[in-house]
Amino acid sequence: MQILELKNFSQAGAAEANEPPIVGNRVELQLLTTLRCNLKCTYCSLGVGEVLGSQRNVTYTMAELDAFIAKHLAGYETYVTFYGGEPTLNLEFMAQVMERYPAFRFQLQTNGTLLDRLPGSILSNLSNILVSIDGGEGTTDTHRGRGIYRQVMKHLDAIRGRLGGVATARVTWSSEDTSFEEIDGLTRHFDYVYFQFAQKDDIYHPEALAKKRGVLTQLVEKFFASERLYPVIPLMGVVRNKVLPSRAQELYAGLSQCRVSTHILNVMPDGKIYPCPDMLYLPQMQQGDVVGNWLRRSPLQPHPDMPCQSCDAFAFCRRNCMKNLYRAYVQGDEAYRRQVVEPVCDLVRFLGEEVDRHDPHRWYARAPLALRKALADCEVYEYVEIMP
Ligand code: SF4
Numbered sequence: 001m002q003i004l005e006l007k008n009f010s011q012a013g014a015a016e017a018n019e020p021p022i023v024g025n026r027v028e029l030q031l032l033t034t035l036r037c038n039l040k041c042t043y044c045s046l047g048v049g050e051v052l053g054s055q056r057n058v059t060y061t062m063a064e065l066d067a068f069i070a071k072h073l074a075g076y077e078t079y080v081t082f083y084g085g086e087p088t089l090n091l092e093f094m095a096q097v098m099e100r101y102p103a104f105r106f107q108l109q110t111n112g113t114l115l116d117r118l119p120g121s122i123l124s125n126l127s128n129i130l131v132s133i134d135g136g137e138g139t140t141d142t143h144r145g146r147g148i149y150r151q152v153m154k155h156l157d158a159i160r161g162r163l164g165g166v167a168t169a170r171v172t173w174s175s176e177d178t179s180f181e182e183i184d185g186l187t188r189h190f191d192y193v194y195f196q197f198a199q200k201d202d203i204y205h206p207e208a209l210a211k212k213r214g215v216l217t218q219l220v221e222k223f224f225a226s227e228r229l230y231p232v233i234p235l236m237g238v239v240r241n242k243v244l245p246s247r248a249q250e251l252y253a254g255l256s257q258c259r260v261s262t263h264i265l266n267v268m269p270d271g272k273i274y275p276c277p278d279m280l281y282l283p284q285m286q287q288g289d290v291v292g293n294w295l296r297r298s299p300l301q302p303h304p305d306m307p308c309q310s311c312d313a314f315a316f317c318r319r320n321c322m323k324n325l326y327r328a329y330v331q332g333d334e335a336y337r338r339q340v341v342e343p344v345c346d347l348v349r350f351l352g353e354e355v356d357r358h359d360p361h362r363w364y365a366r367a368p369l370a371l372r373k374a375l376a377d378c379e380v381y382e383y384v385e386i387m388p
């Protein structure tokens with residue numbers, strides 16, 4: 001399917017209008033509680049297009065959200081991610097949503113610095129907390145500010161006993177000096193670690209790529225040497241997709257595992273809806289509106305100019321990041337393609353090759369049943385992009 005430019009929703013073609021907006025049986029409502037943030041991270045994607053800080057509070061009403069959910073989401077298994085800005089700056093909205101929709105599943109994406117403000121009634125109802133962190137103390141404080149690493153860890157320890165679900169470290173891997181020990185160390189503080197290669201130009205020079213490959217090699221070695229499941233989501237995801245290829249497709253209709261083409265709705269504080277939280281500044285990406293009570297299928301779909309289907313990694317990667325692919329191959333941003341997209345794709349292919357060196361099928365065949373189940377059914381796959 002081609003990416004559709006939405007000039008005027010009322011002029012959209014009849015075929016598009018007849019498509020169900022949500023693909024599959026579940027939907028993720030990513031509710032941006034505010035676009036304010038109390039940190040200034042060096043690589044913040046909301047900085048693009050002047051999005052950060054542009055909307056302070058939710059301006060649609062609960063009655064409008066009710067009407068939107070009744071009209072478009074009835075019958076879907078629904079999970080809500082509170083997102084921002086820093087979502088905990090609007091606790092009142094989080095509490096209202098939890099109270100209003102008690103059967104939904106809830107997740108929080110946070111920078112972790114205000115976790116101590118969360119009441120037990122919210123904590124006990126969270127299936128997962130995704131905490132943004134960059135690695136060890138030095139790396140995290142370089143990107144987020146002095147003392148942030150210790151503050152986050154202290155708050156995490158303090159809330160552990162009251163958290164209903166799991167805690168996942170969300171690492172944006174930008175520094176070439178991030179070591180194996182840093183990422184590995186996070187597995188001792190969190191239930192899971194997810195890492196994503198930073199989408200930033202000027203960081204993927206040959207020496208930096210070589211260092212990242214070295215760390216990936218060590219992580220994969222540890223994954224296959226561990227007696228328990230090594231809880232690093234991109235490694236788990238690549239192995240799962242290789243040994244159980246249907247799992248790479250079933251929740252996403254064969255499309256991107258970050259859900260942007262199928263069933264994730266990023267709802268801005270003003271009620272406008274977009275598939276990808278990094279593309280909130282592009283009018284042609286709008287796919288709905290809570291206030292206007294309309295929803296169409298995600299416009300962020302595979303395009304013939306994207307190279308994925310002829311890529312060796314496609315079977316397990318499945319279009320890692322649609323935003324990257326859109327910018328590089330549909331908008332034709334050559335510099336971004338060379339400096340970000342191609343190096344990240346090379347790293348993904350390398351990761352797949354490293355996994356293959358350890359014969360994942362043989363490893364899986366010998367693994368205890370509990371480990372196989374944990375690898376196949378980890379709920380955190382539903383909350384993160386899976387691929388790095
Ligand atoms: S590695 Fe890149 S080109 Fe290959 S499938 Fe993934 S996103 Fe597509």
Ligand code: SF4
Pocket residue numbers: 258259260275276277278320321322323324385
């Ligand atoms: S991985 Fe998906 S959600 Fe994340 S930036 Fe890329 S397209 Fe957007």
